[in-house]
Amino acid sequence: MLTETFKRLLPETPAFVYDQTAIDQILLRFKEATGESGPKLLYSVKSFPFLPLLRRIAPYVDGFSASSLFEAKLCAEALAGRGSLHITTPGFRPGEIEEIGRLCDFISFNSLGQFDRWAERVEGTASVGLRVNPQRSFLPDPRYDPCRPYSKLGVPLDHLAGAGRMERLQGLHFHTVFDCAGFGPLVETLAELENKLGEDLKRLRWINLGGGYRLDRELEHMAGLSTRLQHDYGLDVYFEPGKAVTGPAGYLVASVIDVFGSGGKTVAILDSSINHHPEVFEYQRSPRLAESCGEGEERAILAGATCLAGDLFGEYTLPVPPRIGDRLVFKDVGAYTLVKANRFNGHNLPSIYRWDGKVLYLEQSYGYQDYRQQWAGEPGRQ
Structure with missing residues (x-):
């Protein structure tokens, strides 16, 4: 044993002790199960931001997802020019935004106010999007429910529709679950987005489905969802598991x-x-x-x-x-x-x-x- x-x-x-062989197998299994039609795979580094590990898994993923300037700097060092770097956080600081814009390829602002203040300062170097709150809860414990009442995480979907920002947005990011065994919540969340935003989704270039899902089952379902989003809306699709990779x-x-x-x-x-x-x-x-x-x-x-x-x-x-x-x-x-x-x-x-x-x-x-x-x-x- x-x-x-x-x-x-x-x-x-x-x-x-971390088992590098197990991590490699998880990432390879995802790629094999989802194939060419599957989403682009990002590793969410907040679960275990260990530089030697990041360097080893960089060839197996399409990029990294960070939540702060320090994480972004570590990711950039590990990627060394390979793959893309994405960031979303409730806590963008004014003194850091230019450096984040230089380091990161994709930035999802957490509020309409952040977007209005800082989007123009990074649009020349990064693809700009918003984190949205689909306002659908799937977790009984509010401590780690991103869609809890009065959530600090993302723009409520009701506020985004008709807010007049869609023509400037290049992408959307959402995250609704934690350690979820099946992709049912993802299906419901996407249906809510399509219902509220409709044809506006075709204005976008990309969508980030977040993480929080286990990678030990139903991966073909994930591939099917990704294929439909690409076909119906012309979107690049990203998926950013963290715990599912290293846990x-x-x-x-x-x-x-x-x-x-x-x-x-x-x-x-x-x-x-x-x-x-x-x-x-x-x-x-x-x-x-x-x-x-x-x-x-x-x-x-x-x-x-x-x-x-x-x-x-x-x-x-x-x-x-x-x-x-x-x-x-x-x-x-x-x-x-x-x-x-x-x-x-x-x-x-x-x-x-x-x-x-x-x-x-x-x-x-x-x-x-x-x-x-x-x-x-x-x-x-x-």
Whole structure:
């Protein structure tokens, strides 16, 4: 089993491992399933903006999707002139817009006000569009629902129709789901756009369907939608998955450093922390554990080593009682893990390793000097 290989080969923990072969297979499967008629594939870098990874997947994608100036600069370095660079964010800053215009090939402004203020300043170098809010919610949890009431994300579709901007727009961008198994919401969203905008869609050059969909099924359906948009409206179609690309390929490996009883339950303290995987705390859900078993009598609460009382990965059923020195592996944590990780309590970040199918390579490690640099109060020092 792959997770057993990681536990055996890693010299120390905590460690984050990403499986390059798995990422390559995901991207190749998408291209094979959608074919020439499928949408142009962008990787949404916010899920895992690791430069060595970006450089390796650049040949497999048509470009990258960024959400800030820093992400755009990193993407431009990784692309090195290959593929296109797209950006949308609620937070365009006046002092950054010219540089963003030079770096990015496509810019989707988040509001009509942004478009009116800044579109002319970038139209000579970038293709200009708007992010729209189709006003259709598909998620029960408003914390990550882009179309929640009073959403900050995109121009409400009702406001765009008749706003007098369509003749100046070159494209539209939308994003409505998170970790969605099927493309039903995309079908509904496109129907809403066509109903509200009609023939105005033919004025555009491109449409960005966003991301948030898994890539393990119904990819032929995605190809069909793309073909229809190209045929009916003459649009270039873009699709920008993030978590779907890196999520299944990431592993967080930790070691048990203490075990004790508390109120009749077993608690195992790990040398990692939910601060290395903050979505555990944000969304109050337990990550998948490779060692967990459906049957078994041993249960243990797996806890991080910080002083935060809620630093808990969850309670798991294990085949044997946890022991000091055991290594445990959390699966499917390749997205939104390290990009949100922090050094709370001075606990070091996990080292980053790449698995190429045969060898485990150390690609990034951290130490006290990294922690000190963050808090040393030395202006301008990098």
